[in-house]
Every structure is written in C-alpha cells, then in structure tokens.
Amino acid sequence: MALLITDECINCDVxxxxxxxxxxYLGTEIYEIDxxxxxxxxxxxxxxxCKVVCPVECIELHPEFHETHEQLMVKYRKLTAPA
Structure with a gap:
C-alpha cells in the first residue's frame, strides 16, 4: 500500500x-505522497x-492503493534501477 498524509498535517517539514x-512533496495546503x-x-x-518521524501521526495507509510486500519490492526495484 502507498501511504497518505491526512489533513492533520502541520507542515513541519520532517x-x-x-x-x-x-x-x-509539498502540495497546495499540506504535504502529499505520490x-x-x-x-x-x-x-x-x-x-x-515518514511515519517514524511524524510528530502528529498523520500518515496512514492509503485506502485506494493496496499492494503486497512483493508488489512494493517490485516498485522499489523499478525506482532504484540504473537509468
């Protein structure tokens, strides 16, 4: 699953x-997660x-993006593959 920053975000930048x-990234009002x-x-x-450092605990699982550990690992490999 991807994560989601809720509107409880205080834009603390951590x-x-x-x-x-x-x-x-910084969205129009709060930080967002792609x-x-x-x-x-x-x-x-x-x-x-991000969840470890968040002082207001406003990061949760994104309800629209369900991914298994294996799918997340595939995404990781694609993101870190040499260009």
Missing part, C-alpha cells in the same frame, strides 16, 4: 527529507520513515 523514494513512488520504505528500511 517527513519529506526522510523519504528515500522522493515520494513526499502513490506511484511510495514503497512504504520497502527495500530501504524496516518501517516507513
């Missing part, structure tokens, strides 16, 4: 630099780093 896939780039840190870390 999650964006922690994302190894550059999936987090589901095409989010692997929940599979391939990089044991747990999603």
């Amino acid at each position: 999650c964006e630099p922690e994302c190894p896939n550059d999936a987090i 589901p095409a780039r989010c692997t929940e840190c599979v391939g990089h870390h044991d747990e999603p780093q």
Whole structure:
C-alpha cells in the first residue's frame, strides 16, 4: 500500500527529507505522497520513515492503493534501477 498524509498535517517539514523514494512533496495546503513512488520504505528500511518521524501521526495507509510486500519490492526495484 502507498501511504497518505491526512489533513492533520502541520507542515513541519520532517517527513519529506526522510523519504528515500522522493515520494513526499509539498502540495497546495499540506504535504502529499505520490502513490506511484511510495514503497512504504520497502527495500530501504524496516518501517516507513515518514511515519517514524511524524510528530502528529498523520500518515496512514492509503485506502485506494493496496499492494503486497512483493508488489512494493517490485516498485522499489523499478525506482532504484540504473537509468
């Protein structure tokens, strides 16, 4: 699954630099996560780093993007493959 930042986000800027896939960006009002780039840190870390550092716990599973660990690993490999 990709992750989703809820509207409880306080724009503290701590999650964006922690994302190894550059999936987090500042949207029009709050930070957002690109589901095409989010692997929940599979391939990089044991747990999603954005969730680890979020002081208000506003990051949750995205209800529209259900992916297995294997699918997230495939996405990770595509994102990290040499160009």
